Amino acid sequence: MAGLHKSDIKNPVLNWIDTRMPVFTMMEKEYGSFPTPKNFNYFWNFGALAMVTLAIMIVTGIFLAMNYTPNTEMAFDSVQRIMRDVNYGWLIRYVHQNGASMFFIVVYVHIFRGLYYGSYKAPRELLWIIGVALLLAMMATAFMGYVLPWGQMSYWGATVITNLFSAIPLVGTDIVQWLWGGFSVSNPTLNRFFSLHYLMPFVIVGLVFLHVVALHITGSNNPLGIDVKSPQDTLPFHPYYTVKDSVGLCVFLAIFAAIVFFAPNMLGDPNNFIPANPLQTPADIVPEWYFLPFYAILRSVPNKLGGVAMMFGSIAVLFVLPWLDTSRVRSARFRPIYRPLVFVLVAAVVVLGMVGAHRPEGIWVVLGRVATTYYFLHFLVILPALGILEKPLPLPESISNPVLPRRGGGGGPLPGGVPAAPMEKP
């Protein structure tokens, strides 16, 4: 009797369950009536897209694992068998392979949204930190997954990346041999990577859960970056945002399907069609596109330990970003200096991505160093200074009553100055 829940659910069976375990009430509260700022633009789709992609990766991965053999003698052939002999194996693998790329595209846009609209600022610091942890977990998962098909790029990518840890003074070599379970990337390495590649996505699911818990405590940020002041500023999540997310999801899935069916190898490296050969390094070792900017930072520093430290540092700065940005104004719309600089940051990261895809020679070395420098300057010097130097534009009074005329582009908040009442249908 102590804690029985008083359920509002009409259906008697669901009501019986809900009374004893109020999961339906919880779903209704968190995803049904959940009050959500009413001025979201399509950037707010990307969290939901990431969740769907995660589910797609887990489902396709589980079915791949039914036919995959984690042994250096058989891995490459087992993947070829998936592609040629297993019914729809090609489809499952192409969805999984390109799904990893789609996942990173979605998450990078999601992160950009956070940077542009200041979603990392108080009170959402922890939410942001969990997000950065998610990025790291995704990177580890994708890296280990890429090793599994045991092609040349799998092998040499694994060699170069695991060797990063040999830069650690004193214990570096021991750590690397521990990671390998041998004296080079070899069968024990492949076995453990498979085990961990299966595990990590479920760790990611756990982190996503915490991410959403934190989100539902603070509530969502919005394109104006100002707090929700009254119920008039919000809409119930369902049906308004379930529908808006569905629109984005349809577009996303259409693009995803187009890649899977018409250009499934567009993002892959031809070297991975060659079985791993521990005695021959391919002429150019390039990671998957989503790691290129970080790889470029690694190579831009002409010192082994320094390069590794800067590469990890580029993610570490994201963890402390909420405290590096001293401005109290969230949305870049009201920050005249910050706004162009976010785009400079994006340009720097894109340049780094291009640098990472080329041999470190000539102009690419210079570009890599300039872009690396800007990346760190942006976070470590410009953001702390801007909070003091920049004069923000006047903020709107509330979401439902923006005092400012709409600016062109940038996905405006609402029909300007429409009174809130007509929007207030439950």
Next chain:
Amino acid sequence: MAELAAAGTGGHHGAHGGDGRRDFLRLITASGAVIGVGAIAWPLIDSMNPSKDVLALSSVETDLTPIELGSGITVVWRGKPIFVRHRTEKEIKEAEDVQMSQLIEPQPDSERVKAGHAQWIVLIGICTHLGCVPLGNKPTDPRGEWGGWFCPCHGSQYDTSGRVRHGPAPLNLYIPPYAFESNTKIKIG
């Protein structure tokens, strides 16, 4: 758990020196737990280290007669490429005459070959930067400015003694344990 139990009774309860004793108990319990967790974690962590069959020092014997002057071969030892190169008089001289001050990791050539066998250099063929296999065994390979080996990954260069002459690699190529069984045969490992 110990924390909770102790917090429940409250620090102020323990009269006359009870606090000290409680702290001590807490410390003992916590260290016991840490040791226990460590004892459970270690076997798991250590299981990931190279296993006995991997460690079992396999050795390989290599016949040197087919290796032509000025070129090298790659043999596999413990899953790693081992370079065995037959150096020319000129290459030996270049390797011996270098001034130590010009080297990134100074080491005389004499310490890197076996006495009386200066024409043979035996190296682990793994770049000390991030582990690629450098090119240069075949005379037609790119060998870099110092005539030894060139790493295609990030451009490190090694001389004819396998010493790093141009970064980003920080160290010379390693030398595996090996011995001459006869003038034309070595045993690696």
